[in-house]
Amino acid sequence: MITDFAKLDRAFNPRTVVVIGDKGDNKYMWLTTQSEFKGNLYSVQIAPQEFEGIEALGVKNYTSLMDVPGPVDLVIVSVPRVVAPRVLDDCIRKDVAAAHFFTSGFAETSTEEGINLEKILTQKAAAANFHLVGPNCMGIFNPLSGVKQSPSQYSGISGPIGFISQSGTHAVNFSIEANLHGLNINKSVSFGNGIVLDSADYLEYFGRDEDIKAIGIYIEGPKDGQRFFRVLKDVAAKKPVVIWKGGRTDAGSRAIASHTGSLAAQAAIWDAAVRQCGAVTAANLDELVDILKAIIFLKPVKGDRVAVTGGSGGLSVAVADAFAEAGLSLPKLTQKSYDEFATFFSLIGGGYQNPVDTGNANAREMKRILDILEADENIDNIVLLLTARFKSMYLTDKIINATVDVRNASPKPVAAIVSHSFSPEYVGNAQTLINKLQEGGIPTFVSLERGAQAIRKTFEYYRMKNGR
Amino acid sequence: MITDFAKLDRAFNPRTVVVIGDKGDNKYMWLTTQSEFKGNLYSVQIAPQEFEGIEALGVKNYTSLMDVPGPVDLVIVSVPRVVAPRVLDDCIRKDVAAAHFFTSGFAETSTEEGINLEKILTQKAAAANFHLVGPNCMGIFNPLSGVKQSPSQYSGISGPIGFISQSGTHAVNFSIEANLHGLNINKSVSFGNGIVLDSADYLEYFGRDEDIKAIGIYIEGPKDGQRFFRVLKDVAAKKPVVIWKGGRTDAGSRAIASHTGSLAAQAAIWDAAVRQCGAVTAANLDELVDILKAIIFLKPVKGDRVAVTGGSGGLSVAVADAFAEAGLSLPKLTQKSYDEFATFFSLIGGGYQNPVDTGNANAREMKRILDILEADENIDNIVLLLTARFKSMYLTDKIINATVDVRNASPKPVAAIVSHSFSPEYVGNAQTLINKLQEGGIPTFVSLERGAQAIRKTFEYYRMKNGR
Numbered sequence: 001m002i003t004d005f006a007k008l009d010r011a012f013n014p015r016t017v018v019v020i021g022d023k024g025d026n027k028y029m030w031l032t033t034q035s036e037f038k039g040n041l042y043s044v045q046i047a048p049q050e051f052e053g054i055e056a057l058g059v060k061n062y063t064s065l066m067d068v069p070g071p072v073d074l075v076i077v078s079v080p081r082v083v084a085p086r087v088l089d090d091c092i093r094k095d096v097a098a099a100h101f102f103t104s105g106f107a108e109t110s111t112e113e114g115i116n117l118e119k120i121l122t123q124k125a126a127a128a129n130f131h132l133v134g135p136n137c138m139g140i141f142n143p144l145s146g147v148k149q150s151p152s153q154y155s156g157i158s159g160p161i162g163f164i165s166q167s168g169t170h171a172v173n174f175s176i177e178a179n180l181h182g183l184n185i186n187k188s189v190s191f192g193n194g195i196v197l198d199s200a201d202y203l204e205y206f207g208r209d210e211d212i213k214a215i216g217i218y219i220e221g222p223k224d225g226q227r228f229f230r231v232l233k234d235v236a237a238k239k240p241v242v243i244w245k246g247g248r249t250d251a252g253s254r255a256i257a258s259h260t261g262s263l264a265a266q267a268a269i270w271d272a273a274v275r276q277c278g279a280v281t282a283a284n285l286d287e288l289v290d291i292l293k294a295i296i297f298l299k300p301v302k303g304d305r306v307a308v309t310g311g312s313g314g315l316s317v318a319v320a321d322a323f324a325e326a327g328l329s330l331p332k333l334t335q336k337s338y339d340e341f342a343t344f345f346s347l348i349g350g351g352y353q354n355p356v357d358t359g360n361a362n363a364r365e366m367k368r369i370l371d372i373l374e375a376d377e378n379i380d381n382i383v384l385l386l387t388a389r390f391k392s393m394y395l396t397d398k399i400i401n402a403t404v405d406v407r408n409a410s411p412k413p414v415a416a417i418v419s420h421s422f423s424p425e426y427v428g429n430a431q432t433l434i435n436k437l438q439e440g441g442i443p444t445f446v447s448l449e450r451g452a453q454a455i456r457k458t459f460e461y462y463r464m465k466n467g468r
Numbered sequence: 469m470i471t472d473f474a475k476l477d478r479a480f481n482p483r484t485v486v487v488i489g490d491k492g493d494n495k496y497m498w499l500t501t502q503s504e505f506k507g508n509l510y511s512v513q514i515a516p517q518e519f520e521g522i523e524a525l526g527v528k529n530y531t532s533l534m535d536v537p538g539p540v541d542l543v544i545v546s547v548p549r550v551v552a553p554r555v556l557d558d559c560i561r562k563d564v565a566a567a568h569f570f571t572s573g574f575a576e577t578s579t580e581e582g583i584n585l586e587k588i589l590t591q592k593a594a595a596a597n598f599h600l601v602g603p604n605c606m607g608i609f610n611p612l613s614g615v616k617q618s619p620s621q622y623s624g625i626s627g628p629i630g631f632i633s634q635s636g637t638h639a640v641n642f643s644i645e646a647n648l649h650g651l652n653i654n655k656s657v658s659f660g661n662g663i664v665l666d667s668a669d670y671l672e673y674f675g676r677d678e679d680i681k682a683i684g685i686y687i688e689g690p691k692d693g694q695r696f697f698r699v700l701k702d703v704a705a706k707k708p709v710v711i712w713k714g715g716r717t718d719a720g721s722r723a724i725a726s727h728t729g730s731l732a733a734q735a736a737i738w739d740a741a742v743r744q745c746g747a748v749t750a751a752n753l754d755e756l757v758d759i760l761k762a763i764i765f766l767k768p769v770k771g772d773r774v775a776v777t778g779g780s781g782g783l784s785v786a787v788a789d790a791f792a793e794a795g796l797s798l799p800k801l802t803q804k805s806y807d808e809f810a811t812f813f814s815l816i817g818g819g820y821q822n823p824v825d826t827g828n829a830n831a832r833e834m835k836r837i838l839d840i841l842e843a844d845e846n847i848d849n850i851v852l853l854l855t856a857r858f859k860s861m862y863l864t865d866k867i868i869n870a871t872v873d874v875r876n877a878s879p880k881p882v883a884a885i886v887s888h889s890f891s892p893e894y895v896g897n898a899q900t901l902i903n904k905l906q907e908g909g910i911p912t913f914v915s916l917e918r919g920a921q922a923i924r925k926t927f928e929y930y931r932m933k934n935g936r
Contacts (some may be wrong), residue, residue, distance in 0.1 A: 152857065169783050173889070180890040220785060246785040249792030254800075254821060255784040284786065284917070315637050316723040317688060317714040318752065324717030332722075353722060389620065421641070422648040422914065423899070424892035431891070446890065449752070 003201045005208065007131050011098035012142055012187050012205075014073035018065060018096075020044040020087055021079035024053045030076050030102065031057050036146040036155040042068050065090040072096040074147065076139060081105040081113075084135065085120045091130065098131035098197075100139030106193055108136055118195060125196040137192025138168030141175060143185055152176060159184020160213035160296055162206035164199055166191060167246070170218045170285060178289045180431070181446075182438045183296065186212045198223045200231040207235035214240040214296055216288050220247050220256045229273055236278035240295045240461060244282040245270050278464045280457050290445055290454035297443035298413040301459040303380030304328045307373040308355040310363070310385030310399075315419070316355040319385065319448055326452035328381075328459075330354045337376045344368065355385075363395060367402035374410045381413045381455060382406070384442070388420035388429035396433070404440030413458075416444040417451040471669045473676065475599050479566035480610055480655050480673075482541035483507040486533060486564075488555055489547035492521045498544050498570065499525050504614040504623040510536050533558040542615065543567040544607060549574065549581075552603065553588045559598065566599035566665075568607030574661055576604055586663060593664040605660025606636030609643060611653055620644060627652025628681035628764055630674035632667055634659060635714070638686045638753060646757045648899070649914075650906045651764065654680045666691045668699040675703035682708040682764055684756050688715050688724045697745055704746035708763045708929060712750040713738050746932050748925050758913055758922035765911035766881040769927040771848030772796050775841040776823040778831070778853030778867075783887070784823040787853065787916055794920035796849075796927075798822050805844045812836065823853075831863060835870035842878045849881045849923060850874070852910070856888035856897035864901070872908030881926075884912040885919040 016039055019030045023045070031054065034041050043054045043061040054061045062068050065075070065087075075096050077087050084103050091099045106118035118135070125132045133139055138149035144158040150172040161178065163185055165171035171190035178184065187209065189202050199222045206212050215235065222228035235241055247256040248267040271281050280295075282288040306328050308319050320330050333354055341352040344365060356369060373382050384403050390396045407414040416437045420430040434444040445451030484507055487498045491513070499522065502509050511522045511529040522529040530536050533543070533555075543564050545555050552571050559567045574586035586603070593600045601607055606617035612626040618640040629646065631653055633639035639658035646652065655677065657670050667690045674680050683703065690696035703709055715724040716735040739749050748763075750756040774796050776787050788798050801822055809820040812833060824837060841850050852871050858864045875882040884905045888898040898914060905912040913919030 167783075167785070169779075170786075177889050246789065248789050251792040251798040252785050252789035254798075255788040255823060284790075286915075311637075315635075317635070317720050318638075320723040321714065321716050321720035322752075324719040330719040330722075355723060419641075421645050422895060424896040427890060427895045428892040447754075 001126065001196055001201070002129055003197070003204065004129075004131065005205055007097040008205050010073040011131065011133070012140055012189075013145055014039055014097075014147060016040040016042070016068075016070060016072050017074045017076065017147060018042045018044055018068055018072050019076045019078065020065065021077065021083070022054070023047070023050055023078075026078070028053060028057060030078050031059050033148050033151050034076075034146070035151075036148070038146045040070075044068065065094050065096075068094070073098070074140065075099040077101045077103055077135075079103055081117050084117065085124060088121055088124050088130070088132070092124070092128040098133055100133040100137065101135035102137065102139065103134075104136035104192070106135055106195075108193060118193065122195045130196070132196040133189065134192045135195065138171055138190035141171065141185060141188040149175070149188070149190055154179055157184055158186055158211075160211075161185050161292060162209065162212035162215045163188035163217075164191070164202045164206065164215065165189070165218040166194065166199070166220045167218055168192065174216065174218070174285055174288065177285060178292070181289050181293060182434055182444075183289060183293050194223060198228075200224065200228045203228070203235055203241075204231050207231070207238055212239070214242070214292050216292050217241065217243040218285075218288070219243060219245055229277055232274070232279055233277040240292075241279040242282050242288055242291045242295070243274055243279055244284060244288045245274075275464065280461050282457070286450060287453060287457075290450050291457045293443045293445075294415065294454035294458040295461060297438065297441060298415060298455070298458055299411055301381060301413050301455065301462050304456070304459055305331050305378060305380045306383055306455065307333065307376065307379040307381070308383045308385060309366075309369050309373065310358050311355065311387070311419075315385065316357055319355045322448035323452045326449070326456045328452055328456055331378045333373070333376050334378055337372045340372050341369075363399060366399045367405065370402055370406040374406050374412060379412070381415070382410075383451065383455070384414070384416040386416060386418050386433055388418050388426045388433060390429065390433075397436075400433070400436050400440065403437070403442060407440060407442050413455070414442055415451060415455060416442050417448060418444055418446060419448070420446065469594060469664055469669070470597055471665070471672065472597075472599065473673055475565040476673050478541040479599065479601070480608055480657075481613055482565075482615060484510070484536075484538060484540050485542045485544065485615060486510045486512055486536055486540050487544045487546065488512040488533065489545065489551070490522070491515070491518055491546075494546070496521060496525060498546050499527050501616050501619050502544075502614070503619070504616070506614045508538075512536065533562050533564075536562070540564040541566070542608065545569045545571055547571055549585050552585065553592060556589055556592050556598070556600070560592070560596040566601055568601040568605065569603035570605065570607065571602075572604035572660070574603055574663075576661060586661065590663045598664065600664040601657065602660045603663065606639055606658035609639070609653060609656040617643070617656070617658055622647055625652055626654055626679075628679075629653050629760060630677065630680035630683045631656035631685075632659070632670045632674065632683065633657070633686040634662065634667065634688045635686055636660065642684065642686070642753055642756065645753060646760070649757050649761060650902055650912075651757060651761050662691060666696075668692065668696045671696070671703055671709075672699050675699070675706055680707070682710070682760050684760050685709065685711045686753075686756070687711060687713055697741055700742070700747055701745040708760075709747040710750050710756055710759045710763070710925075711742055711747055712752065712756045713742075716751075743932065748929050750925070754918060755921060755925075758918050759925045761911045761913075762883065762922035762926040763929060765906065765909060766883065766923075766926055767879055769849060769881050769923065769930050772924070772927055773799050773846060773848040774851055774923065775801065775844065775847040775849070776851045776853060777834075777837055777841065778826050779823065779855070779887075783853065784825055787823045790916035791920045794917070794924045796920055796924050799846045801841070801844050802846050805840045808840050809837075831867060834867045835873065838870055838874040842874050842880060847880070849883070850878075851919065851923070852882070852884040854884060854886050854901055856886050856894045856901060858897065858901075865904075868901070868904050868908065871905070871910060875908060875910050881923070882910055883919060883923060884910050885916055886912055886914060887916070888914065
């Protein structure tokens with residue numbers, strides 16, 4: 001396979017998309033998913049009983065791909081597995097830029113028929129150097145153009161993240177979860193069995209795409225490990241890459257076999273190889289979101305020493321434990337800082353070791369507190385704590401503005417953590433705070449553990465980058 | 469100090485509560501907090517400028533505690549620290565059952581004045597065998613009687629949990645968070661500096677209370693370690709006790725010094741001592757909620773072998789990893805089970821190793837799937853996966869009903885995990901599912917990692933209990 005990046009460009013920014021085999025039985029899932037697509041959308045379906053349903057969606061149907069007018073950039077294939085090879089023949093004959101095979105039931109089923117059909121697809125695509133995405137996957141998501149993997153995804157906006165996923169579930173979940181945390185996708189691909197285009201191809205492509213500032217990956221196992229790590233090293237030298245490896249345990253590896261049929265690697269060996277390439281490891285989807293967010297937003301993290309402010313005395317202990325357990329240090333401040341605090345800090349109900357509690361009247365002095373921490377030589381990073389159970393948005397706004405001012409003026413990384421509770425109201429409040437803080441360039445995390453871990457991983461990223 | 473449990477009974481189920489020193493400056497915080505209290509609520513305040521504000525709350529004010537009519541069960545003290553000893557004298561003279569000192573600024577400030585004042589309070593209380601809660605704390609919460617630690621707490625309902633906390637923030641946060649996860653407080657105390665009544669006293673008291681079925685503790689350090697562990701062993705033999713220790717790291721220990729002034733113990737030694745007593749350790753507030761929930765709801769966990777069903781193929785790998793990393797096993801099912809699955813399971817888009825995927829049509833057969841898992845000899849525990857992004861509540865209800873039926877008929881523990889996203893809508897949906905499942909006796913957790921960890925810890929609890 002010789003990857004033609006111009007063809008991938010067409011597939012990821014399509015002007016014409018054709019869905020083959022969508023049916024009323026699956027509620028015309030793929031045509032519906034593309035309802036916000038800004039280009040030409042056509043259907044190919046030969047079953048007469050489907051014609052009316054397709055036309056009702058406002059989509060023109062053809063009974064052959066060859067009849068679709070003009071060049072086709074992306075075909076989405078949703079036919080039974082036995083029909084898949086014939087559809088691939090048509091795609092090759094029509095010279096479409098790429099085809100995404102949603103169709104599953106191949107090698108991942110461990111059946112003779114599935115394995116044979118997969119072999120046929122692979123051989124046909126290889127012979128024609130055809131750009132096949134999948135099979136057994138959710139394909140391409142480009143929110144700006146409106147090509148989606150699921151109706152629950154957003155469109156009309158764009159972000160800095162490229163996402164590559166061996167799992168359709170994780171591709172969709174990541175895009176939704178990251179968006180809810182204020183981090184948006186530029187381009188994403190779910191590639192499933194990856195029989196033709198594999199992880200390394202998408203990685204190379206996203207590495208060249210200047211709109212993509214950081215890359216997230218969910219992978220179960222690359223087909224060609226050597227090539228994957230070679231490409232990873234090249235791309236990680238240009239932009240941050242964060243990788244969540246599925247199947248880190250024996251039980252996980254067994255589950256992989258029936259999911260995408262990939263070979264599993266031992267977790268420790270995998271992690272070492274990833275770090276060797278200058279990329280960052282993540283343990284799950286939340287961590288992937290958090291680390292990408294931290295890397296995109298934070299100024300370079302130059303050390304592990306953190307000052308934390310905000311919150312009450314009871315929380316301080318939990319803060320200190322969470323940061324220390326993530327491998328960050330909360331050192332004492334300089335005597336100069338303590339002397340300055342002593343001139344105005346209310347002692348009762350607050351403390352100014354580190355964390356600097358502001359559970360009481362001290363919260364009103366946040367600009368002064370942050371300026372002291374900014375100037376403190378013992379401190380590399382500043383973290384603000386806020387609660388989503390706020391009483392006065394006026395005071396909260398004042399605190400946020402002060403923090404944004406310090407963030408803009410200082411070379412030190414500034415992050416925030418919003419503690420909340422498991423309720424729609426608190427999560428809504430937390431999102432309001434997250435949006436305000438992130439508009440001001442301050443990455444905001446939703447728990448102590450998650451914030452501490454994201455900062456720690458970003459520190460590791462800069463340490464690798466600077467060859468330490 | 470000789471603990472008089474009859475006096476604690478009066479303090480935790482008061483008929484008359486008096487707030488001393490509440491002021492307009494703090495928005496009459498303590499009188500407002502008790503606005504749902506079902507008994508007699510009085511104020512003692514000598515400052516004339518406060519009289520009008522207190523009367524406006526519908527609360528009768530006296531200028532001396534001695535003037536309050538009848539016996540007083542609980543006094544809440546919110547005066548400046550220098551006045552605290554005089555107020556304690558009055559409480560002793562009036563023979564009130566117990567007094568909660570919200571007042572802070574004692575040994576936790578590491579100042580001479582604070583340390584001296586704390587010594588005076590301690591000596592006066594000791595001489596009179598007076599039941600002093602605190603100081604520097606949020607006191608008592610009994611939702612049924614409406615005595616609260618914070619206006620944000622609930623009232624009018626009651627649950628099975630006793631909660632003992634050295635931190636007021638954690639006491640309040642735990643009650644709110646646990647409630648949002650469907651687990652309610654019976655009685656809770658925040659005891660701060662614990663200069664008279666300490667953790668062991670409350671533990672002994674809650675141990676004797678038959679309405680309390682399980683006890684949660686947040687502790688930074690007991691004053692008398694030997695007595696604490698002796699009491700813990702006694703109580704843990706009667707009911708489950710789960711302990712979150714603050715200050716597990718050096719940084720956390722330093723933060724403790726300025727919070728409650730307790731001595732920190734090394735984490736590993738502490739954990740070993742807790743387990744020796746038959747109690748369970750938790751690493752943070754979320755884990756405390758989850759483990760208590762698991763222990764309250766689950767039938768005895770007899771082994772570490774788990775079958776998981778629900779969710780799609782992509783999720784299976786993450787499920788297997790999360791459970792394996794928590795120290796649980798996801799074994800293969802018996803051949804008998806696989807043979808039964810083969811008679812009806814749709815292979816494409818699903819798999820029936822373990823986890824048993826039901827991302828497709830198989831979800832409609834949940835009762836059959838669960839019955840097979842229930843009968844499988846390789847399986848000790850059953851876990852159902854659901855998503856809060858449900859399309860049809862009809863199918864979800866069908867799945868929940870099937871699971872409740874199996875839970876009721878089987879001696880095997882049955883739990884559920886609801887995956888969701890960080891949005892008010894999904895969290896609202898997740899709560900709907902959690903409530904339905906927990907009404908049916910199935911503890912429900914909000915992430916794979918949290919669910920796996922709670923089941924693992926419950927397994928450890930039963931292993932200790934059965935002396936293995």
